[in-house]
Amino acid sequence: MTRPLAKPTRRADAQHNVERILEAAVSCLSRDPHASVSAIAQTAGVGRVTLYGHFPSRDVLVEAALTRVLVEGEELLAGLDLTGDPRDALRVLIRSTWLLIAQSSAVLEAAQASLPPGRVHELHAEPARRVDQLIRRGQDEGVFRADLPASWLTSVLHHIMKGAAVDVANGQVDRTDAPRLISETVLAAYRVDG
């Protein structure tokens, strides 16, 4: 009875370990871009040997973790309706993606230390383009200020989301309050007529 199941089960176990390792890598690297392979293995609850069986080096693991958050972010972003009033679209974007974008930019930082810049840029281009496009559309339609460059407004959004994630991790901000705090702050900062 166990024989026909043995192989799929082992495969399922391996898949389960890969999932746990990647989740642990994203969580560790977003808290500390220098997190070690041992720390990631420990968080995942697997041994170092198991981890190295799936990811032969730290660089390979960091790239896999980055790919994971960016693909997840891109899927989330692609599923959002960002047409309509750019202010409403920005609220939707922040509510749905702030934590993932905050994690991505922290993992991105970790990756910048170990991956070739071209690869990092390539992985990051599509989700970054969606956010940038929304901000530029808001400027073109006159609802977001145009006296500051779009690149800075994008930067501000990232700094505030990432900072809020740190505040949540430190217990200074309640996780459920974060999206509202971020939206209220960013929309005010973007408003026309300073």
Added chain:
Amino acid sequence: MTRPLAKPTRRADAQHNVERILEAAVSCLSRDPHASVSAIAQTAGVGRVTLYGHFPSRDVLVEAALTRVLVEGEELLAGLDLTGDPRDALRVLIRSTWLLIAQSSAVLEAAQASLPPGRVHELHAEPARRVDQLIRRGQDEGVFRADLPASWLTSVLHHIMKGAAVDVANGQVDRTDAPRLISETVLAAYRVDG
């Protein structure tokens, strides 16, 4: 002729090395909270032995670097006239201290990993109080929004200053533009009537 000068010169050299090491520590730790003693020695242009002669451990060096930026920040803040319209005061504060505050918060992050929390808090209390006080006064006088907590508004200021320092380091923002970008953004984010 050299004999009477020998001792003061050696002392002056030592003082000069301490200054260079502390400057290097602040600059390295604010870019990377995990910067090694070797990296700091290299940036300072001194050998590891010289560095360890002045700072017997990495923890001692990190504490000295933190004390340096915080004392420098406190002196700068104490010398500013922060009375008058809180918006003007905030502009003055940002223009004079943004880079130092951005560096402090990065060195603070490095210190949090190695110093006892009580010591970090103690060193940081005075400059933090001045910023907090200005923001609360702005809320009390009705020129800064009170629909978001003062602690969050303070956090936003720090996140944006720190983020701008990273953007400057990456070459995305020109150093001379940074104070204006920060002020315009923070003052808009703080404005009453969202």
